[in-house]
Amino acid sequence: MAALRCLPGVGPKSAQRMALHLLERDREGAGRLVETLHLALERIGHCRLCRTLSESELCVLCANPRRDRSLLCVVETPADVLALEQATGFQGLYFVLMGHLSPLDGIGPAELGLDELDVRLDAGVVSEVILATNPTVEGEATAAYIAALAQERGIRATRIAHGVPLGGELEYVDGGTLAHAFAGRRTL
């Protein structure tokens, strides 16, 4: 039970329920869980190119020859890659930072693998860097930093837009978002 509590959102009560369920009713499922977790821990590492979690040396996306290698989307976490893959028709490649610049937590460019990104930008294949870091102060600082790296090499850097959520009502949108949305308005 104590082991299950390492999962997010699992407190003592749910841990007890899960443990009893696995032991009393679903021993087979428990076996599968053990096996999968074991395999995952052993095999899954980071993709050599984009640093996302991957079973092979190159992740599925980086290995796919049909994807557009001139577009590079920079995101903070592997979960962001999944979100973008599901929601957008983006056909380029990703680079996963595994965090954001946060000087007070001791996270600088080296921790985010920006030297790898440097090498990748130097290779000259990438023509546009899409900065899809979170719209937090740290995310913005990270985006500004990477944008400077790209611009040094004459590579176009773009930032994803911030705005009012679909189906939202202006009245209930927070001031910051609304200000951003207003400043970033487009001609129709």
Place this chain on the structure above:
Amino acid sequence: MRVLLQPAFILHRRPYRDSSLLLEALSMEHGRLGLVARGAAGPRSRLRGLLQPFVPLLLSWSGAGDLVTLTGAEEQQPQSSLPPARLLSGLYANELLVRLLPRRDPCPELFKAYARLLAELATAAAEEPVLRSFEKCLLSELGYGLNLEHEAHSGAPIVAEAQYQYVLDCGPLAVAGNATGVPISGRGLLALRDGTLDDPVLLREAKRLTRAALAVQLQGQLLKTRELYRVKRTPRPE
């Protein structure tokens, strides 16, 4: 103890448990303090977009001791966040405050200086003079203010045309002695005092001085934000 709607800025935030945040804030009447914002990082939280660094806020909290509980937050004025290019300077100021300022030490003057810093960073053409005058303010708040008025030995007023050696625990000395300090011109000292640093030469002098003075306070800790500046400015070898 309950505190209601206290003007404050968030200096730093880090995730805590599932959906909470640990905040480090600078408030006007209560100095730097640590807060727990329960549920603030959850997907439905109203505070998620609000509790960001550099936004003037009104915070309410309850509790005593080192970590208090946030009970409410409101925006003080329509958002005037920093432009992306200036975020680094803002983070630099935050890092200085978190590392140097003791908790729970009221510092209304410093709070005003910080608010001014953010306002000026957002609008001013050059960021360095703004940072220098904030550093000067921070040093004097820490009780190690720079002496920019008088020569340390004779007590004579600083002469713009003279050269000085600034010895940190003593003050500016007229160059005659063989003191080992930070070399700085009289004009540099006066410009730092009056906040009129426009000349690049004087700016460099003032930067050396405040940097040396802050280094003493930091006791050998290195500032992570400074690394970011350095990487950004070194030209890349082809």
